[in-house]
Amino acid sequence: MRVPENKIKYWVLGFYLLILGTWQALFSAGIIPDYLFPSPVQVGRRIWELAADNYLWPSVKATFQRMAIGFSIAASIGLLIGLLMGMSRVVNSCLKSLFLGLQTLPTAAWVPVSLLLFGLSEHGIYFVIIMSSVPAVAIATSDGILHIPTLYLRVARTLGTPTYAMPIRVILPAALPSIVTGLKLGWTLAWHGGVSAELIKSSIGLGYLLYMGRELNDAAQVIGIMVLTILFGLLLDRFVFGLIQKRILLRWGLAQNSS
């Protein structure tokens, strides 16, 4: 069966309604007690209550603020290190293995270290965000640079580009598709790290609300905040990084226009 492109969204919608329906059905069957397994309606109501009591918005804002600052720093560091790796084979060989190793580390594993280093201060959250995402951005940047078509470099040289101007005028722009992919992945990892850190060492934020839900044995809050965390992460991934990536791939001639 071939589903037309414009009809697929109805299938997706149906899929999520099916999940909600199954969830509700499981709840109604009453196999698991409702303080452990709340219904979609209870979760929705709890989120509504949190919002109405003015708990939700300040926490969302705090998480996003930390993410914006932390990820900006991480992206800058990652880009710079990636540029150095891309320009020097020695730097690349040394750092790539290290960063690949660090990437196998779950982002939450940075939380204990940050507690040791920074105690309960806010800096620790930034530390986790940065450590979680720098390797991904750096590796993607250096890979992008190492895979720049030689043609672009030759063109730049024959057109008289001075060596000092190469990184800004040619190398970074030419590696941009890969860099954006790295930023997208880095954002996801930063989001993981940031929320993990908030679980343990903050008094505000999505992670904190998750932690509070557990403390209060409030399963509806735990699941509700999980759903919100997924939603916010997904929205940014799709509608900020995803759209930028799509535009760049199209413009760089690496993707076909679907229309």
Add this chain to the structure above:
Amino acid sequence: MEAADPNSNVAAAESPPVKLRLTNLSKTYAGQTQTVEALQPVNVEIREGEFVIFFGPSGCGKSTLLNIIAGFETATDGEITLDGTAVEGPHHDRLMMFQEHGLFPWLNVIENVTYGLKRKFRFKPKARRETARQYLQMVHLEEFEKSSIHELSGGMKQRVALARGLAPDPKVLLVDEAFTALDALTRAKLYGDIQEIFLRTKKTIILVTHDPREAACLGDRVLVFSGRPGRIKADIKIDLPRPRDINDPAVAECAATIMTQLEAPTDESSGK
């Protein structure tokens, strides 16, 4: 049209000055078991305003020679002088146009053309734009100056690349099989454009091709290369009136002569 000894440089009295002189230029690649002679010593003088074709089969050293002139490869031996001065390394005086357009996708059409002008009009973006517009007009793409590269067809991209190569006013324009990847109709149109530009700008152009028709259609002079080891086998002058049409019988006849020269046996080896 006459075939001359490739190494003789008998200049007519009123010939324009020598622009590019290649003296004893050779290239060998040292492999692990043997050295490969990619190019036997070449002696060529290219005069100002001459449209010279490097013609030959693949692996004959014509592209190697072009890359050496452009500065992307170094010669094992010999010297290149441009206007009497020895040159080395890539420089926008010897600007290369490649088989693939190589336009920067992060810049739009006019930004690509102004790119090479950054050194020329250092602090005057307006002057850069005006110059770029002139060259876009020359390739008939002035309406597309704001377009992104991915919106252009293959022929249009190559025309932008041509404008980008001409805009910095290089002393020699080097063209590396820039038309071979295009379809026949687009190519025929580009042959017209480049001849029109050649007549207008009197630019010295070296074009590498393996298409005898293209060589006959565009060149004032065709250097015929043969392979293994790469060397220049013949130097053919073409004085057909311009602009020439690729489908003109005279061009076809000329192409046949070029092929004959390529296949003709020499005393050193029996052709290719």
